[in-house]
Amino acid sequence: MWTFLLALLLALPIGVAVAVAIGIVIFLHPDHTKKWVATIAWIVSVFYKKAEYLAIKWEIEGDLNVFVNRLESNIIREFPRVSIEWSATEDSENVVWEENRVILVMHDRKHKSKNVVHAALLFTSKTLLQNTSFHISKTQKRSMELFATLKILEQERSGVVPQFMADYFAPQVQSDEALKELIRQYTVIERIGAFFPILIQEIHCLGNKVFLEETKKEKTIAEVKGLVEFLIEFTEREVGDTKTPTTFVGDFMRCAIRVVASRAVRERGDVEKHRDDIDGLLQRSLENVYLIGSDQNMNRKFVDDVVSGVLQDFERVQLRKTYRFRGKIKIGGAWREVGTYLVHLHNPDAEDYLFTKDKLEKENARP
Amino acid sequence: MNEPVQNIDAVHERDLEKLLADMGKLEEFKQGRVLCKFCGDRITTANIYSILPESGSINFICQKPECIAQLFEHMDGKRPQ
Numbered sequence: 001m002w003t004f005l006l007a008l009l010l011a012l013p014i015g016v017a018v019a020v021a022i023g024i025v026i027f028l029h030p031d032h033t034k035k036w037v038a039t040i041a042w043i044v045s046v047f048y049k050k051a052e053y054l055a056i057k058w059e060i061e062g063d064l065n066v067f068v069n070r071l072e073s074n075i076i077r078e079f080p081r082v083s084i085e086w087s088a089t090e091d092s093e094n095v096v097w098e099e100n101r102v103i104l105v106m107h108d109r110k111h112k113s114k115n116v117v118h119a120a121l122l123f124t125s126k127t128l129l130q131n132t133s134f135h136i137s138k139t140q141k142r143s144m145e146l147f148a149t150l151k152i153l154e155q156e157r158s159g160v161v162p163q164f165m166a167d168y169f170a171p172q173v174q175s176d177e178a179l180k181e182l183i184r185q186y187t188v189i190e191r192i193g194a195f196f197p198i199l200i201q202e203i204h205c206l207g208n209k210v211f212l213e214e215t216k217k218e219k220t221i222a223e224v225k226g227l228v229e230f231l232i233e234f235t236e237r238e239v240g241d242t243k244t245p246t247t248f249v250g251d252f253m254r255c256a257i258r259v260v261a262s263r264a265v266r267e268r269g270d271v272e273k274h275r276d277d278i279d280g281l282l283q284r285s286l287e288n289v290y291l292i293g294s295d296q297n298m299n300r301k302f303v304d305d306v307v308s309g310v311l312q313d314f315e316r317v318q319l320r321k322t323y324r325f326r327g328k329i330k331i332g333g334a335w336r337e338v339g340t341y342l343v344h345l346h347n348p349d350a351e352d353y354l355f356t357k358d359k360l361e362k363e364n365a366r367p
Numbered sequence: 368m369n370e371p372v373q374n375i376d377a378v379h380e381r382d383l384e385k386l387l388a389d390m391g392k393l394e395e396f397k398q399g400r401v402l403c404k405f406c407g408d409r410i411t412t413a414n415i416y417s418i419l420p421e422s423g424s425i426n427f428i429c430q431k432p433e434c435i436a437q438l439f440e441h442m443d444g445k446r447p448q
């Protein structure tokens with residue numbers, strides 16, 4: 001296809017060729033295109049005020065949708081693309097607003113950073129963490145909103161980070177020790193690449209689940225705390241450590257995380273032990289099982305062998321993502337390079353949203 | 368290319384009066400009688416974060432981090448009608 005396109009471009013007059021080339025780039029990367037068109041629209045808006053509507057809209061849509069694209073390449077969830085809809089504009093006769101829909105107020109060009117920050121906060125809360133207030137604590141939710149928004153802005157529009165830190169992050173985090181501690185933990189988890197692919201993905205799914213019959217909030221709060229602590233322990237694991245737990249099971253989140261492998265087990269080539277344990281987890285109707293370990297070649301090969309065994313045992317289970325991440329963590333005051341290898345297995349038969357007390361007890365009681 | 372879309376409703380501050388007039392809130396706003404749903408501070412063009420039409424009334428939320436966080440908690444479980 002590329003050879004044909006190149007031949008086509010060469011055969012066209014230069015002006016048409018440039019227009020076609022731009023058209024292809026826009027078609028292939030619509031959200032990236034929005035980001036740079038927004039920059040041009042901001043310049044035009046100095047002379048022509050109406051361009052400001054396009055600048056605001058495309059800047060925010062470009063930033064958030066490029067982030068969503070990037071996020072989806074690391075996790076299995078699909079998130080909606082953001083579209084800014086004007087409730088009222090100078091030109092339009094129509095004024096549109098609806099019950100229970102937040103209308104974000106966009107400010108003029110002097111405060112354009114604020115617009116991006118405000119929209120990113122709303123996106124994090126409404127899209128990534130929707131309905132999670134029913135299951136996690138205020139501090140857990142707020143800390144995730146702040147940290148996820150910070151990561152979005154750092155990746156997509158680092159220029160607005162100082163404003164976000166000054167106006168939102170620092171005032172809340174500085175004065176709240178619990179919030180500060182959670183942010184510290186997310187920073188460590190982010191350094192092994194597990195913040196969005198495991199933590200946010202699972203919390204997002206938890207938001208869609210309904211537990212009937214009795215309020216379980218204190219239990220789900222404890223479970224989320226347990227997940228965060230498990231991931232922290234994983235980052236602090238020394239090679240050869242056999243004492244730290246190797247498996248986390250989320251009874252409410254319906255997921256499990258398995259650390260593969262300790263050096264001793266791997267050197268014995270003991271694939272079967274891990275395979276049996278993971279088979280056991282899948283029999284408990286857990287929706288997602290993550291295998292996490294070092295990204296060293298030998299370990300990656302070992303993980304892949306375990307995964308092929310599990311996939312032979314469960315025809316319906318899907319290998320949804322393999323994910324390699326290079327990061328740095330601080331252990332005992334010294335920075336250490338770490339590579340993480342993460343494999344996400346998904347059990348479509350276990351996808352469920354409504355849980356009765358009986359059902360949870362039955363599934364969690366399995367060996 | 369048929370991805371689901373999440374609309375974020377927005378109003379530019381220069382169109383705020385038009386929207387408030389439609390909502391029947393313009394006079395109140397001009398007189399400084401519109402207050403933040405969560406902290407009770409007076410809402411102005413400079414400090415407004417969002418507007419939330421809810422249960423037949425119009426709520427206003429200011430830009431304080433605490434008020435924005437409370438709005439997000441409040442919105443969980445709410446569905447547009």
Ligand SMILES: [Zn+2]
Pocket residue numbers: 403404405406407408428429430431434
């Ligand atoms: Zn307020």
